[in-house]
Amino acid sequence: MSKKEIERRRKIGRANKGKVPWNKGRKHSEETRERIKRRTREALSNPKIRKKMFGSPRSHSDESKAKISSALRSIWEERLKHRRLQETCYLMWQRSIAEAAKEGGHGQQQLDWDSFHKIKAGSVSQQLQWKADKGSAKQIAKLRAEIVARVRAEKAARLADQMDDKEDNTNAKVVEALPQKKSEGERKNVALRKILKLKERLSKFHHRKKQLEKLISSKKKMAISPKRVIEERDVEIIKSEKPQARVSLADQIQAAKIVKAKLASVSIPALASSNIPLEENSSGF
Structure with a gap:
């Protein structure tokens, strides 16, 4: 086996492991491409080869699949890591250039490139200050309301005490003004007086009634x-x-x-x- 064939097979083995293709960086000539097409058509026209290709295909084992997937994963991790490093380096370089442009050189005027950010930060600080002032105003109003409620409660309690004192004084006066209990004889005398007065009123009423009846009868007769x-x-x-x-x-x-x-x-x-x-x-x- 020649060295050229050994090198070719080594490259194909590396390509099968998922590292790099065996013909990376190389392009077939026109004659080679035509020869590959012709040989492929001839091979596919042979029924034995077709049966061998489609009838009993050989697939990778689980072990070889795991090896290939781990190799591919590690390769792509390294590639992504390298790409991220490049991006971070590019961003750092871009930021350093932007900072230098903002500050300007020696004897140059400094430009306000970050004026929007400054205005935004100022508006945010003003909003926070307004919220803090609003919260403190609410607390002050709450304290004032509590003080007013306490004063009103004390005033109401004082007025209630005064009303209770007045009621006690009026009750005492009423008790003093009440007459003492009368004896049985006095009660009977009072009842007799009331009965006599009632009889006198009834007699007067009957007398007046009789007079009116007489007058009415006389007028009727006339x-x-x-x-x-x-x-x-x-x-x-x-x-x-x-x-x-x-x-x-x-x-x-x-x-x-x-x-x-x-x-x-x-x-x-x-x-x-x-x-x-x-x-x-x-x-x-």
Whole structure:
């Protein structure tokens, strides 16, 4: 086996371990690519080779898979570490250049590149100060409210004590002003006096009631129509007179007219005194 073949196989073994491809940095010529395509077509056209490739494929064992994955993991960790170091170095270099540009050289004017950050920091500090002042104002208001509530409670308690003292004084005065208990004899005398006074009032009331009834009855009698009075008088005359002989009808009518005329002359002034209109009285005749 030649040295060239040994080197080729070594590179292929390293590539299989996941380190670097065996042909890294090399490109096939046009003739080589054409030859590879032709040989691949010829090999795939052979049924034995196709059966060998598709019928019984060989896969890696679990041990070889674990080795390959660990090797790849370690390689990529180193690559990422190197890349991060490059990024940090680039950022440090960029920041150093920015700081130098902000400060400027000797005799140059310093520029306010971080004015936005300064304004933001100032606004944040003002907001924090405002919050602190607001919290202190709330605490002061709370303390004031507690003091006012305490003063009001003390005042209410003082007023309640004063009211209790006033009530005690008034109760004592009422107790002093109450009369002492009377004896049984005095109680009976007081009851008798009340009964006598009540009887006197009732008697006066009944007397006045009787007088009013008499007055009302007299007025009613005076207000009776003359026709009714005449009829009553006729009945009385007929009852009082007991004629022995039979009187004619014409004589009775003549006697009734005479009595009617007499009663009419007597009843007219009575009706005038009782405030009854003459027209209503004359309607009864």
